[in-house]
Amino acid sequence: MNYKIYVVGTKLQKFYDNAIKEYNKRLSRYCKCSLLFVKNKEELLKKLSPKSYKICISSCGIQLSSEELAHKINHFGVSGKSDIAIIIGTNELPYDECLSIGPMDMDLGLMATILFEQIYRSYRIINNQPYHK
Amino acid sequence: MNYKIYVVGTKLQKFYDNAIKEYNKRLSRYCKCSLLFVKNKEELLKKLSPKSYKICISSCGIQLSSEELAHKINHFGVSGKSDIAIIIGTNELPYDECLSIGPMDMDLGLMATILFEQIYRSYRIINNQPYHK
Numbered sequence: 001m002n003y004k005i006y007v008v009g010t011k012l013q014k015f016y017d018n019a020i021k022e023y024n025k026r027l028s029r030y031c032k033c034s035l036l037f038v039k040n041k042e043e044l045l046k047k048l049s050p051k052s053y054k055i056c057i058s059s060c061g062i063q064l065s066s067e068e069l070a071h072k073i074n075h076f077g078v079s080g081k082s083d084i085a086i087i088i089g090t091n092e093l094p095y096d097e098c099l100s101i102g103p104m105d106m107d108l109g110l111m112a113t114i115l116f117e118q119i120y121r122s123y124r125i126i127n128n129q130p131y132h133k
Numbered sequence: 134m135n136y137k138i139y140v141v142g143t144k145l146q147k148f149y150d151n152a153i154k155e156y157n158k159r160l161s162r163y164c165k166c167s168l169l170f171v172k173n174k175e176e177l178l179k180k181l182s183p184k185s186y187k188i189c190i191s192s193c194g195i196q197l198s199s200e201e202l203a204h205k206i207n208h209f210g211v212s213g214k215s216d217i218a219i220i221i222g223t224n225e226l227p228y229d230e231c232l233s234i235g236p237m238d239m240d241l242g243l244m245a246t247i248l249f250e251q252i253y254r255s256y257r258i259i260n261n262q263p264y265h266k
Contacts, residue, residue: 019152065192065236105254110247117240121237
């Protein structure tokens with residue numbers, strides 16, 4: 001599985017960067033995750049592969065529990081969706097589904113950290129492993 | 134306003150600690166926020182002041198948008214609730230209200246970071262200030 005997490009907007013604050021690096025290290029045994037920055041929607045549209053399954057994160061999307069997210073990720077694996085693009089910072093583009101973390105507005109770095117933490121948590125759930133590293 | 138955020142369980146990972154320190158620095162012009170660690174529910178019950186307004190954070194609580202949280206925090210100020218205890222890691226104690234970030238299970242350090250970020254965001258909203266520092 002190959003996840004590309006696109007952040008539309010600015011670079012992240014250092015502590016979020018460090019959090020993501022740590023989760024990415026832990027995730028490396030399960031999947032490939034990359035964090036990519038784009039300036040705006042136009043640059044994002046140019047970079048997105050048409051083959052990618054596109055998930056947009058927005059407060060008006062569908063909320064999932066960690067178990068439901070794990071189930072979804074597991075299903076991606078078995079249904080051949082191996083290239084997942086997750087987009088934070090805009091929902092003004094064609095997407096396959098829109099998910100929500102909750103109704104609060106959040107710093108994009110914090111949202112990206114939550115996503116990495118939840119993807120890591122999902123793989124621990126899928127593999128029946130305890131959460132702690 | 135005086136916020137005490139109680140974490141029931143372990144210490145936080147370094148990057149969450151750094152994130153909270155940064156938000157706490159930014160918050161210092163608006164309120165006093167402290168992060169306190171307790172080992173278990175019993176220790177928490179001993180430390181909680183009976184005067185505190187107790188908010189428990191749990192995935193089964195009520196979800197608020199950032200604007201609704203700002204409104205609530207503003208109302209605390211005008212209604213004389215100046216001592217707020219926010220508890221993460223257990224909901225097995227008497228509380229005044231239970232709020233939720235979303236349905237996902239989360240690392241307690243990540244939850245604490247979200248709370249600090251949202252309290253900071255609330256004060257920026259209350260004071261009609263742009264979010265960025």
